[in-house]
Amino acid sequence: MSPRPFDSPSDYLNAAREMAETGRPTLARLLAEEAANRTADPVEADRIRAEWLGPNHRKEQ
Template structure:
């Protein structure tokens, strides 16, 4: 069985930036939103949410 490499918070943010620059803001927002679920601080989560508005996830 082959394991997949770990996708880091930085990987998601880099991909979000690439998608935003490519004109895909919805996908960029989803990638950035996924980044906020990686280990980080509440302040950093707020910054990411501000930089990439429009996430669709709702808290349970």
């Protein structure tokens, strides 16, 4: 079975959760950041960043 492509921010967040659970926090953070970047709603994107990346994360403008 081939891996399925990531089509939505939720796919990236699911993968981030899996990486966090398996002890790969750096990959989890990268996936969460990509989820936030792909989220159309700026409020939701900020929530994802706050939850996964912390208050010191620099968001691209």
